[in-house]
Amino acid sequence: MIRKMKPALRIDVLSLFPKTLEGFVSESILAKAIDSGLIEVNSLDLRRWAKGKHRETDDRPFGGGAGMVMKPEPLFAAVNEIADDDTTIIYMAPDGEKLNTSICQELSLKKHILLISGHYEGVDQRVRDYLVNREISVGDYVLTNGTLSSSILIDAVCRHVPGVLGDKDSLNDETFEEGLLGIPQYTRPSEFNGLKVPEVLLSGNHAEISAWRRSKRVEKTRKLRPDLLKN
Ligand SMILES: C[S@@+](CC[C@H](N)C(=O)[O-])C[C@H]1O[C@@H](n2cnc3c(N)ncnc32)[C@H](O)[C@@H]1O
Structure with a gap:
């Protein structure tokens, strides 16, 4: 049996649109890196951790206002199951610290990153206050959801993992x-x-x-x- 090596970096993404990310990582350099076992990327459907008949993941905001807010329970349940002491939990947020090369280099040295991709008006504040280690933005503009920003982070971080770029001098x-x-x-x-x-x-x-x-x-x-x- 050919056993694949343990990946240097594993990234799990929790979102409501897992297929968007699956498409992104299924081609080009990232696909090759995943195929050769250098990195592992798992796109996970948050609904898996939602309870009730309709597996609802969002609700109206307390205090009123437009849109819906992502409920805390499925996110806490998912993180509780997925994360361990080696996990860096990141919420993708337009008001987070702005992603740059030095953050990418730092994250490329981690063993396990769990990205939380928001949707609607974002996540309940208690997720941000008590669950995540870090909040990262991909720029001063607002996207409709976090799967695109997660894809950007994954791409920018993984190219710093040794071996992902065929020629290390590319950096x-x-x-x-x-x-x-x-x-x-x-x-x-x-x-x-x-x-x-x-x-x-x-x-x-x-x-x-x-x-x-x-x-x-x-x-x-x-x-x-x-x-x-x-x-
Ligand atoms: C429509 S946005 C929510 C914006 C939120 N209501 C606000 O005012 O900050 C939905 C989700 O997209 C993602 N997102 C949007 N813009 C982003 C950015 N610039 N960087 C990272 N993630 C972003 C986040 O995960 C966010 O929860």
Whole structure:
């Protein structure tokens, strides 16, 4: 029997739309990483932990107002069953800390992440106050639900797990690594409609290429994202 190795990172996602995430992780780099056993991603239907004939997961907000709120009981029951001491429980929230490369690097070292994906008006505040370890946003805008933001986090975190990117050098010179933007990239042909690739890239001189790339990163960062250079 061929036994698959234990994945370096397991991510479980609790949501009301498990199929959205299943589609996302079934292709490309993530699918390969899952297939080779480097990571494990489980998309779990929160309704599994909802009680009653209709397995309701939401209810009207106390105090009135628009929309529905996700009930605490199914979320507490699910976390109670899934999480252990190695689990980092994250609620995807537009008002959470903003996801960045350093958070992705930190999360890629965890053994088990449990993502809670909200819907409607989000989750009952008691889930946020007593159940989760962390709240993460993917940007200053509001999505209709958390499966897309969970997918973004999974993608951005998993590429830092060793082996997920076929070539580990892919992370070098990349945007936001070392607080700089990425390098300008060129491929064949070396001349297209009179537009030439910078001479240095054709020189074969690795030290010069490396110095040129670094200077371009700094130049581009100064122009487009000077805030990064301050840190
Ligand atoms: C319509 S939103 C709820 C917004 C909430 N009423 C508010 O004012 O903050 C539904 C769910 O989508 C997810 N979501 C929306 N925008 C997000 C963002 N920028 N980052 C992470 N998750 C987000 C969250 O899980 C949230 O519970």
